[in-house]
Amino acid sequence: MRIALLAFDGFDELELFILCGLLNRLGTHGWKAEITSLASQITSMSGVTVHAARPLEFANEADAVVFGSNTYARAMAENSALVDRFQLDPLRQLIAAQGSGSLMLGRLGLLAEMPACVDVHTKPWLNEAGVRVVKEPFHARGSVATSSGGLAAPYLAAWLMMRGAGKEATQQALQEAAPEGQKEPYVQQIMRTVRVFMPPQD
Amino acid sequence: MRIALLAFDGFDELELFILCGLLNRLGTHGWKAEITSLASQITSMSGVTVHAARPLEFANEADAVVFGSNTYARAMAENSALVDRFQLDPLRQLIAAQGSGSLMLGRLGLLAEMPACVDVHTKPWLNEAGVRVVKEPFHARGSVATSSGGLAAPYLAAWLMMRGAGKEATQQALQEAAPEGQKEPYVQQIMRTVRVFMPPQD
Numbered sequence: 001m002r003i004a005l006l007a008f009d010g011f012d013e014l015e016l017f018i019l020c021g022l023l024n025r026l027g028t029h030g031w032k033a034e035i036t037s038l039a040s041q042i043t044s045m046s047g048v049t050v051h052a053a054r055p056l057e058f059a060n061e062a063d064a065v066v067f068g069s070n071t072y073a074r075a076m077a078e079n080s081a082l083v084d085r086f087q088l089d090p091l092r093q094l095i096a097a098q099g100s101g102s103l104m105l106g107r108l109g110l111l112a113e114m115p116a117c118v119d120v121h122t123k124p125w126l127n128e129a130g131v132r133v134v135k136e137p138f139h140a141r142g143s144v145a146t147s148s149g150g151l152a153a154p155y156l157a158a159w160l161m162m163r164g165a166g167k168e169a170t171q172q173a174l175q176e177a178a179p180e181g182q183k184e185p186y187v188q189q190i191m192r193t194v195r196v197f198m199p200p201q202d
Numbered sequence: 203m204r205i206a207l208l209a210f211d212g213f214d215e216l217e218l219f220i221l222c223g224l225l226n227r228l229g230t231h232g233w234k235a236e237i238t239s240l241a242s243q244i245t246s247m248s249g250v251t252v253h254a255a256r257p258l259e260f261a262n263e264a265d266a267v268v269f270g271s272n273t274y275a276r277a278m279a280e281n282s283a284l285v286d287r288f289q290l291d292p293l294r295q296l297i298a299a300q301g302s303g304s305l306m307l308g309r310l311g312l313l314a315e316m317p318a319c320v321d322v323h324t325k326p327w328l329n330e331a332g333v334r335v336v337k338e339p340f341h342a343r344g345s346v347a348t349s350s351g352g353l354a355a356p357y358l359a360a361w362l363m364m365r366g367a368g369k370e371a372t373q374q375a376l377q378e379a380a381p382e383g384q385k386e387p388y389v390q391q392i393m394r395t396v397r398v399f400m401p402p403q404d
Contacts, residue, residue, distance in 0.1 A: 154353065178353050179354035180319055
């Protein structure tokens with residue numbers, strides 16, 4: 001499972017690295033989540049510079065693609081030169097967004113009739129684009145998912161892991177990272193939230 | 203409030219960046235949390251390379267210092283040349299650790315009689331060093347705190363914010379990052395956990 005974590009200057013390091021850290025706990029299952037960008041180095045909204053491991057086009061061939069929140073998310077979704085470089089396909093990829101990253105999903109026509117989760121700041125812009133916003137931490141339909149951003153990232157990580165590695169591996173990875181003394185209820189609450197969005201056969 | 207987030211090759215990006223992202227949400231209150239290290243670039247346990255903003259000695263003058271989990275935490279706590287570069291002072295600094303970062307607090311003599319929170323893997327090593335481990339997400343005494351690591355990071359962030367910026371600013375920063383549709387219970391649960399460790403005057 002190769003996952004493209006898309007990040008650009010102005011990215012939200014909190015949600016990017018919750019996802020990165022949780023998904024890479026499945027390394028022994030052959031998972032690899034990598035920062036994917038236009039540039040070889042990018043700087044977060046609070047000034048942290050990180051190296052991208054993959055160029056933008058990796059998103060088009062990865063098994064899963066995630067857009068994150070970004071200070072410039074709105075401008076990016078309006079940038080045709082950027083948008084046109086994506087050739088994503090929900091028939092062969094899991095595609096997701098955190099927070100304002102959902103603006104890009106909307107622009108790519110991937111939200112169609114499905115409602116999306118976003119932060120309050122992004123909500124009016126997404127409404128403007130004709131997308132219905134629900135006040136929930138996480139929502140998925142088929143192979144497309146959105147989380148409201150920030151500390152809702154573990155829900156999105158759990159959904160990706162459930163879809164790609166199954167229930168047992170997901171619980172194990174979450175259990176490992178969950179706070180001591182609270183592991184059982186913490187993991188169960190995440191699993192409950194995500195389970196309703198699984199395809200029937202799972 | 204200048205905060206040194208200590209990180210070295212092999213660091214846990216999940217917990218480092220939860221802390222970094224949450225604390226820097228208080229930027230308008232004059233807070234700045236910065237990655238502090240021996241080298242100008244460091245690589246996480248899952249292979250992400252990030253730039254350090256500050257040299258190691260910044261830890262000795264910062265208002266708050268946090269040691270994070272690290273693949274090589276045990277070797278680092280046994281490395282006298284490294285340990286001797288720290289001149290931390292709980293009388294003028296808040297000092298904390300996440301997960302296996304507590305081994306360094308133990309080595310620096312900062313855990314004294316207080317119990318510590320750590321992940322299960324670190325527990326035997328900390329016991330060996332004469333520290334009592336409690337199965338809780340977070341524990342503090344005075345100006346020294348430990349969290350169990352990983353997704354327990356928001357507790358530590360909340361404690362630092364409560365100590366340095368007060369209740370209102372803390373609630374606001376957590377609220378901003380908490381999942382949509384769950385903000386109130388999410389924030390209250392964190393505040394409840396942390397509040398018992400505040401000095402009486404707060």
